[in-house]
Amino acid sequence: MFGEQVQSTRAAQKVRTATRIVEAAAQLFAEHGFQSTTVRQIAAEAGVSVGTVMAVGDKESLLSLVFDQAIADRIPPPPAPPEAGAPAPSAVAYLSHYFDPFLGLFAENDDLARAYFRTLARGKDENAALGALRTLTEDNLTAAMVNAGADETHARLGAQVLFAGYLGELMLLAAGSTDPRQAAARIGRTAAFVAAQEGL
Secondary structure: OHHHHHHHHHHHHHHHHHHHHHHHHHHHHHHHOOOOOOHHHHHHHHOOOHHHHHHHOOHHHHHHHHHHHHHHHHOOOOOOOOOOOOOOOOOHHHHHHOOHHHHHHHHHOHHHHHHHHHHHHHOOHHHHHHHHHHHHHHHHHHHHHHHOOOOHHHHHHHHHHHHHHHHHHHHHHHOOOOOHHHHHHHHHHHHHHHHHHOOO
16 A cells, blocks of 8 residues: 555656656747757756656657647647537538647747657657547547538548648648648648538
């Protein structure tokens, strides 16, 4: 019993320390940029050792954690299913604007966003959060279309198309070939097309 309490306390402390490190990294990345920030600075800001920072992750991993948390905080839940006898909600607006908050992150600090997208493109193991984001996003988009009356199998395919389109827009943004406004417009057109295929 006592051993379990100690383990639980240690696990909670570890989570608090990791959170402090990610928050320190976010602050320093925003103030000084990704390239100019060092792991030593992050450790000093968080009040921990360099080794403790590295146990959470290297600089690229910390940047991924910063963005993953920012994205998770902005994920819009799908519209609720209609009440009995009520008309189905329109899914088009939800689909069209689902990714707007994520694209907004790019507009807030495009240098950091480009560094994040380059990290994603390298496909490091630490990017498991991208898989979690994909699953959650596809589930949300599918639910929105099903709640609006679409067949679930077709809705799932439409959600996969939308997520793939979003990733493509991120790569174009990282390459400097487009801007968030243009990316949002193209995602909106793709969403309208997907919705039309489902008669939404």
